[in-house]
Amino acid sequence: MNDRHPHRRQFLAGLAASSVLASPAIAQSARPLEKAQLLLNWYLYGEHAPFFYGKKLGLFAAEGIDLDIMEGRGSAVTLQAVAAKSALFGYSDMSAVVRGAIRGAPVVSTGVLLQKNPASAMGFADKNIRTAADLKGKTVATTPGDALSQVWPAFLKKAGLTEADVKILAGDAQTKLNAVISGQADVLLGYSHDQSMKIKDATGKAVFPVMFADYGINSVATGIIAHRDTLSGNADLVRRFMKAATLSAEAAEKAPQAAAEAMLEADPKAGKKDTLTEGFTISAGLYRLSPDQRPFQTNAKAVADTVDILVEYGGVDAAAKGRVQSFFTTDFLPGRATN
Structure with missing residues (x-):
């Protein structure tokens, strides 16, 4: 992907506080909001719509999270930032997670959104x-x-x-x-x-x-990453974040145009509504390998297949094949939907 802006933006403007406070989801949460950053994998495109939509609907605030969404400069850079604790959460490709972890980066995938590679x-x-x-x-x-x-x-x-x-x-x-x-x-x-x-x-x-x-060339793709210290030291926050992210993805699937509009409200330069909507719709079609699979759910076989491809064709050390379980966890994901 390429930079379409003459000057790279570091942070996205937050959504208007008034729209957040008006959300019925927030009324359900009495806990004080805890700040959390999500550093994306790249400049904005349709795949990112659920995070903005979830923020607009108050789904993150309902879990006690004051979410700050930041544009990235590539999955590898995002992983480095999370490893350095410059961002609490990241959105990164699994290939970057494997490459980084095998070299010692203390970062783990807590949920893979795209199960089918684009x-x-x-x-x-x-x-x-x-x-x-x-x-x-x-x-x-x-x-x-x-x-x-x-x-x-x-x-x-x-x-x-x-x-x-x-x-x-x-x-x-x-x-x-x-x-x-x-x-x-x-x-x-x-x-x-x-x-x-x-x-x-x-x-x-x-x-x-x-x-x-x-x-037959499929590797799981982008998802949420976090530092190992965050998983051990603030497990409750990780669970709340993944619950909100899951609900955001499901809500966006039901209202793709509204999800695209939420992106444009946060950043009018994010693109055109029609193509953001279409890009998100394509992304959502990559969420599942089975109909009953909730967003961000993945499994050891899918990750192992990804590692095999990276070892055979991507120059990753063969030792990665024996470390599949260390690259991801599903412990922080919500259970089956109740509705």
């Missing part, structure tokens, strides 16, 4: 690239060294293709977008809920992603 090869829908086989002979824009390029060889292998079957155009994140928009490349390697929205915003044209997960 990695894809995407291009304009009118090019009729619908399957991996359609990529043969096409030009693919990639960013060398990023997470997508690292699993690209695995995708090709699973799809029955070779490097020789495609032409590669290398460049940074913006170069990839420009290449597809200008027609220099047929597709780019990107995330279906993010880069596709940027292309659509810029051109007004529909984009179609060929999902890596549909070819």
Whole structure:
């Protein structure tokens, strides 16, 4: 993803206090509010909508939390900030958690929101690239060294293709977008809920992603992270935060446009309402591997499969395979929904 702002913003303006105090959810909570920061993985896009919507509805305040949402500069940077206790909670990709933890970062995933990875090869829908086989002979824009390029060889292998079957155009994140928009490349390697929205915003044209997960290359993606000291020293806060986050995601699923509006109320430069809504809707479609799964729930097999991919294709030390249970916990998640 690329920076669309000329000056990077460190903090997002809080939602108006009057709207929070008016929320019926807050009336249910008599406890004093405890400040907590959530450092996102990147600049705002649709996937982040539930946190803003939950804050607007008072779901975090109902759990005694005064939530401050901050934009990030990448999952690795977010993880470093949480490890340094500069932010209480972070929103980071599981691959960053594994890479950081194997190197000693005292950070754990407390809930994974995207159970299906949004990695894809995407291009304009009118090019009729619908399957991996359609990529043969096409030009693919990639960013060398990023997470997508690292699993690209695995995708090709699973799809029955070779490097020789495609032409590669290398460049940074913006170069990839420009290449597809200008027609220099047929597709780019990107995330279906993010880069596709940027292309659509810029051109007004529909984009179609060929999902890596549909070819057996699936790794759990972004979720909440916290420092080990926070888990042991303030377990109650972590439970309350994860309850509010879960309820926020479920509420946003039922009202995607309202969730997008909550983002724009917090930051009018976050994007366009329609594409934020569409981006969130795509994100929400990645929440579950089974119909009864609540948001943020994951399991050891899904994390182990992610670690296997990172070891085989991402250069992660093979020792990570024996440490799967140390990378995540589900101990702080709420139980089954009661309604």
